C-alpha cells in the first residue's frame with residue numbers, strides 16, 4: 001500500500017484529475033478503470049506521473065494506504081453505484097469514497113446514508129472546469145463529513161484552481177449532498193449567464209448589423225471591465241472564429257439548437273420544490289428547449305412580427321445600454337442562484353457559507369468572474385443578507401443600470417427580439433421591490449373558487465368570504 005489517493009474511472013476527467021494529483025508534491029496516485037486498456041494507455045503516456053496501476057479492484061484497494069481515499073470519476077447514475085459497491089465491499093471504517101461525477105445530490109444523500117453504517121465516509125464532490133480544469137486546477141465542491149475533509153482537504157487544496165488572491169478554490173461545502181447541490185446551482189447559474197450573453201449578442205447583431213467579429217471586439221472590451229469573466233472571454237473567441245470550409249463566421253454555420261445535459265433542469269426542478277424563484281435560470285433552460293423544437297419553430301416561422309423595421313441610431317449608446325442590461329440581469333441571476341443555495345441549506349440542514357462558495361467559484365470553474373469577489377464581499381459584510389440585490393454594491397450597480405435595462409427590454413419587445421432572460425430578470429426585480437403585488441387578487445380568486453382563505457393587511461387571522469352566499473366575511477382563525 002503505497003498510494004495516498006486513488007482514482008477510479010480514467011476517461012477524460014479521471015485521467016486528467018489523476019495527472020493533476022500526481023503532479024503535486026507528496027502524492028502517489030493509484031489508478032483503476034473497468035476496462036484496463038484505458039489504464040494502460042494512461043500509464044504508458046504518462047510515465048512521469050508514477051501511477052500505481054491496477055487491473056482489479058482487489059489490487060487497486062490493496063495499493064491504497066489507510067485511510068484509503070478513492071475518487072470516482074465515472075458516468076453518473078448506475079455506473080457510480082456499481083463502482084461504489086465494489087469499493088465499499090473492500091474498504092474499512094474510516095476509508096473515504098469520493099464521487100467527483102455529476103451526480104444528482106439526492107443520489108449523493110442516499111449513498112452517504114447507505115454507507116454510514118459501515119463507517120465508510122462518502123463524499124459527493126462537485127468538480128467544475130471541464131477537462132482543462134481537471135488537469136490544471138478545477139473548482140472543487142466537496143460535501144460529506146467534516147472528518148473526511150480533514151484527510152481530503154489538504155490533498156484537494158493542492159490540485160484546485162488558485163484564485164487571484166492565492167486561495168485554492170475548494171472548501172468543505174457542507175454534509176452529505178451539499179457539494180453536489182452547490183455544483184448543480186453553479187451549472188444553473190452558468191445556463192443563465194450564457195443565455196444573457198447570447199441575448200446581448202443577438203440584440204447587438206440585429207440592432208446594429210455588426211458582424212460577429214466586430215461583436216467579438218465588443219465582448220473583448222467588456223472583458224476588461226466589471227463583466228470580466230471566462231464566459232465573456234470565450235464568447236469573443238467563438239464569435240471571432242471563421243469556418244474553414246465556408247469562410248463564414250462559425251457562429252453562422254452552427255445549427256441554432258442548444259443542447260443540455262440536465263443540470264440546468266435539475267436546478268429549476270429543485271427550485272420549484274424549494275419555492276425559490278430562479279426565473280433567470282428557468283428561462284435559460286427553456287430557451288434551450290425552445291431552440292431545439294425544430295418542427296414548431298418551422299411551423300411558426302411565418303407568424304407576424306412587428307410591422308415596423310428596427311434600426312439603432314446611436315450604436316455606441318445602444319451597446320452600452322446592452323452592457324448595463326446584461327450586468328443588471330446577471331446580478332439577478334446570481335442573486336437567484338444564491339437564494340436557491342440558501343433555501344437548499346435550510347431544507348437539507350447544511351451549514352453553507354455563501355461567501356466561501358462565491359470565493360471557490362473565482363477560478364477553475366465555468367462561471368469564474370471578477371464579479372464573484374463582490375458577492376463574497378457582500379456576504380462577508382452581512383452573512384445574513386436576505387438578497388444579493390440589496391447589498392450596497394449591487395444596489396448601486398442596479399440603480400445605475402436600471403434605465404438602460406428598461407430601455408433594452410422595451411426595445412427588444414418592440415423589435416420582436418426574444419430576450420427571455422433579460423426580460424424575466426427585470427420583471428423579477430420589479431416584483432421584488434414592489435410595495436404591493438397583485439398576489440392579493442390571486443388570493444381573492446383562490447378564496448373564491450376553492451375557499452383557500454386569505455390574510456388581511458389590517459388585522460391578524462385567517463379569513464374567508466362567503467362568495468356563493470351573502471358575500472360576508474367570516475373569520476376562520478383569529479389571532480389568538
Ligand code: NDP
Nearest residue numbers: 009010011012013034035073074075076079101102130131
Ligand atoms: P464519462 O462520463 O464518459 O464516463 C466514462 C467512464 O465511466 C469510463 O471510465 C468508463 O469505464 C466508466 N464507466 C462507465 N460505466 C461503468 C461501470 N458500470 N462501471 C465502472 N466504470 C464505468 O467520463 P468523463 O470523464 O467525461 O466524466 C466522468 C464524470 O465526471 C461524469 O460523471 C461526468 O458527468 C463528470 N464531469 C464531467 C465533466 C466534463 O467536462 N466532461 C465536468 C465535470 C464533471 P470504461 O472505460 O470501462 O467504459
